[in-house]
Amino acid sequence: MANLVVGQSGGPSGVINSSLAGVFVRAKERGFDKIYGMRNGIQGLLFERLVDLKEIIDKSYEVELLKKTPAAFLGSCRFKLPEIDEARGTYERIFEILDKRDIKAFIYIGGNDSMDTIRKLSDYGKMVGSDIRFIGAPKTIDNDLAETDHTPGYGSAAKYIATSIKECILDEIVYSTKKTIYIMEIMGRNAGWLTAAAALSRGEDCDGPDAIYLPEVDFDLEKFRNKVAALLQKKNNVMIAVSEGIHLADGTFVCEMSREDVAVDAFGHKQMGGTAAFLAAYCEKEFGVKTRPIELSTLQRCAAHISSYTDVQEAFSSGAKAVEACCDGRTGLMTTLVREQNEPYVCNVGLCDVHNVSNVERCVPHEWITDDGSNVSDEFIAYARPLILGENLPVMINGLPAHLVLQKEVDELESRNNPQE
Amino acid sequence: MANLVVGQSGGPSGVINSSLAGVFVRAKERGFDKIYGMRNGIQGLLFERLVDLKEIIDKSYEVELLKKTPAAFLGSCRFKLPEIDEARGTYERIFEILDKRDIKAFIYIGGNDSMDTIRKLSDYGKMVGSDIRFIGAPKTIDNDLAETDHTPGYGSAAKYIATSIKECILDEIVYSTKKTIYIMEIMGRNAGWLTAAAALSRGEDCDGPDAIYLPEVDFDLEKFRNKVAALLQKKNNVMIAVSEGIHLADGTFVCEMSREDVAVDAFGHKQMGGTAAFLAAYCEKEFGVKTRPIELSTLQRCAAHISSYTDVQEAFSSGAKAVEACCDGRTGLMTTLVREQNEPYVCNVGLCDVHNVSNVERCVPHEWITDDGSNVSDEFIAYARPLILGENLPVMINGLPAHLVLQKEVDELESRNNPQE
Numbered sequence: 001m002a003n004l005v006v007g008q009s010g011g012p013s014g015v016i017n018s019s020l021a022g023v024f025v026r027a028k029e030r031g032f033d034k035i036y037g038m039r040n041g042i043q044g045l046l047f048e049r050l051v052d053l054k055e056i057i058d059k060s061y062e063v064e065l066l067k068k069t070p071a072a073f074l075g076s077c078r079f080k081l082p083e084i085d086e087a088r089g090t091y092e093r094i095f096e097i098l099d100k101r102d103i104k105a106f107i108y109i110g111g112n113d114s115m116d117t118i119r120k121l122s123d124y125g126k127m128v129g130s131d132i133r134f135i136g137a138p139k140t141i142d143n144d145l146a147e148t149d150h151t152p153g154y155g156s157a158a159k160y161i162a163t164s165i166k167e168c169i170l171d172e173i174v175y176s177t178k179k180t181i182y183i184m185e186i187m188g189r190n191a192g193w194l195t196a197a198a199a200l201s202r203g204e205d206c207d208g209p210d211a212i213y214l215p216e217v218d219f220d221l222e223k224f225r226n227k228v229a230a231l232l233q234k235k236n237n238v239m240i241a242v243s244e245g246i247h248l249a250d251g252t253f254v255c256e257m258s259r260e261d262v263a264v265d266a267f268g269h270k271q272m273g274g275t276a277a278f279l280a281a282y283c284e285k286e287f288g289v290k291t292r293p294i295e296l297s298t299l300q301r302c303a304a305h306i307s308s309y310t311d312v313q314e315a316f317s318s319g320a321k322a323v324e325a326c327c328d329g330r331t332g333l334m335t336t337l338v339r340e341q342n343e344p345y346v347c348n349v350g351l352c353d354v355h356n357v358s359n360v361e362r363c364v365p366h367e368w369i370t371d372d373g374s375n376v377s378d379e380f381i382a383y384a385r386p387l388i389l390g391e392n393l394p395v396m397i398n399g400l401p402a403h404l405v406l407q408k409e410v411d412e413l414e415s416r417n418n419p420q421e
Numbered sequence: 422m423a424n425l426v427v428g429q430s431g432g433p434s435g436v437i438n439s440s441l442a443g444v445f446v447r448a449k450e451r452g453f454d455k456i457y458g459m460r461n462g463i464q465g466l467l468f469e470r471l472v473d474l475k476e477i478i479d480k481s482y483e484v485e486l487l488k489k490t491p492a493a494f495l496g497s498c499r500f501k502l503p504e505i506d507e508a509r510g511t512y513e514r515i516f517e518i519l520d521k522r523d524i525k526a527f528i529y530i531g532g533n534d535s536m537d538t539i540r541k542l543s544d545y546g547k548m549v550g551s552d553i554r555f556i557g558a559p560k561t562i563d564n565d566l567a568e569t570d571h572t573p574g575y576g577s578a579a580k581y582i583a584t585s586i587k588e589c590i591l592d593e594i595v596y597s598t599k600k601t602i603y604i605m606e607i608m609g610r611n612a613g614w615l616t617a618a619a620a621l622s623r624g625e626d627c628d629g630p631d632a633i634y635l636p637e638v639d640f641d642l643e644k645f646r647n648k649v650a651a652l653l654q655k656k657n658n659v660m661i662a663v664s665e666g667i668h669l670a671d672g673t674f675v676c677e678m679s680r681e682d683v684a685v686d687a688f689g690h691k692q693m694g695g696t697a698a699f700l701a702a703y704c705e706k707e708f709g710v711k712t713r714p715i716e717l718s719t720l721q722r723c724a725a726h727i728s729s730y731t732d733v734q735e736a737f738s739s740g741a742k743a744v745e746a747c748c749d750g751r752t753g754l755m756t757t758l759v760r761e762q763n764e765p766y767v768c769n770v771g772l773c774d775v776h777n778v779s780n781v782e783r784c785v786p787h788e789w790i791t792d793d794g795s796n797v798s799d800e801f802i803a804y805a806r807p808l809i810l811g812e813n814l815p816v817m818i819n820g821l822p823a824h825l826v827l828q829k830e831v832d833e834l835e836s837r838n839n840p841q842e
Binding site for chain 2: 200
């Protein structure tokens, strides 16, 4: 049988490697001869930086370890393919490389830009009458892809965020006799799914954040001030979750407000991030209470140690489905997650036309945001809760989660193939 | 039999509640009648804000949940008792409250300041011929207390830090074709134990941070620059761990360098933290590569979801031992952890004179820091490794770690005792 190639692209996530594992396992089952991995996505492919995954992942425990390893095993890239008309040579080069290696299936795991790559390559393939199949498998912690109920990667990031906010609320209330404001900044430039996940911490043992601000709603500093003032009347310890992308009605990002006023550094650079830092400084001035800005930063996209089993399994199935689609002769599609029912949660894997996905951004529906724009509704909770359920416990070695690392495997393979005397 | 009171003080940790559980369980076993908890430490005691822990923790699963709940169940305070000569009235008041409630055992779980409280109260008790016993149980993620091999709380924070840095290194290397510098800022004003724990990530699947800077060694910006330049020659993705407390030879904190040059905010406040932010901005200017500062912030002291079983058990034993010491008629002591051997690791709980602990700060020994001051030795690893071993898995409810929360228990108790018609 022919060969398959798989790549990963865009930002890291806790479960993108589980999708890779799904591709690998199903491709082996379906009898693909070589299963190539692109190093650093399409960029690596262009330089023929390919690894033979059957050689690299040659033990069954390595597949399990791969499913528990965050970030992108094969390495990633941020590379937008030019339009076909603009750069035919690039497309010819890619297809030449694929043909030379007898690759008939091309699977790309990633977010919006990656689906754009699948769209262009499958379009080009149809144009030139190629029999190579191009299928995308979605991956993004941001949960902002169209046509799918949710994206692999979101559930695990949401679980980490909700856990961290729950723990930080406990941290804050130890000084319950003093007034404090903690402000947690969460990723999400245009879509507030991750920040909304902070609300999952609400439960019998936790009240959750007192306010949640998403980029889907214009931010109003005066309304924010009044909200916080009212909260401080009622309670001593206030916890607020904000998306890094919140912005005023005129489009100014809150983090830019901080940049203008505050934070050109010693070298003239504008400060990175800073939404929480700005609001914390603002609250400290307005209310004279102790504030603490917390940025979850990269941790939220790579904390596989507390990933969601549901998410890991769906990511795996999504990768496996991409292989099936290739075997069925389909092309230009993305695998989707299709929620059949919510209680009990049943989710199938489907397929959609990648043209409907690339360059579309799906945001939190306005009906799931409370009227005053400072929280999310129970509908959101009902939507998101199943996605964080179940534990995918790490393999602990020497007290720490163990990972499968490509370069280490490549080095080992090379020393095995070229033993020193 | 008589009554016992227990309090918690200082910053939160992942296992201070396990020490509380140890006190509670052993005090029950030893037949104390009432087991009081001070709300917000000695400050709460002065206002007689006490809870009856037998009423609050009345189910055995609640003890287990308490051991898995981060921060301070009873609430905390930062309150330094005045010297005896300066404020006799305060001491008289405290002993009056204790005598009134027939409290014969006083246990305080905390760090340096808390041990200072035990020292003063036991000194006063001896002065006035009181039969109340005062024993301290150590707690600090900082690991900076004298007379004990290590402190409960350190192992779990170290485990979280090493896990996070391992995951962030994977996050960083996905763009292995681009040069990047990640700088992770870790707690520790004067003692570098927590930052040193980043080195625990070194292993078969991870090279660990490329450089580690502790406050025990004067920081030299020029040497730092040369180190980073050399690293960028050898590899694309550089990870550096820094303690928030690193400072120049003249005593200037690195975060103050950023404060002077950069970060007076819109309201004239100096920026919080910022060691990593300053160094990241510096590196970006010097080397023109993408940098990312990451502050672990409060997460490192409250992330009980990945706490160390060894740490949790030792914290529990330490609390239990404090009760034993009271029953044996001892006073003015702190429980200690005594490492009997390292492989296999055996650790007993001992006692020491609290006078030798309060107001002493124990730092990382210089012989465990490499000669160029930018890493730690294998001796440190051998010391710290056993402390992070073993898993204390959270009880997961609705996809998130469940916690025992005092105010919720108090509210429940009140509604049980005063049922509405």
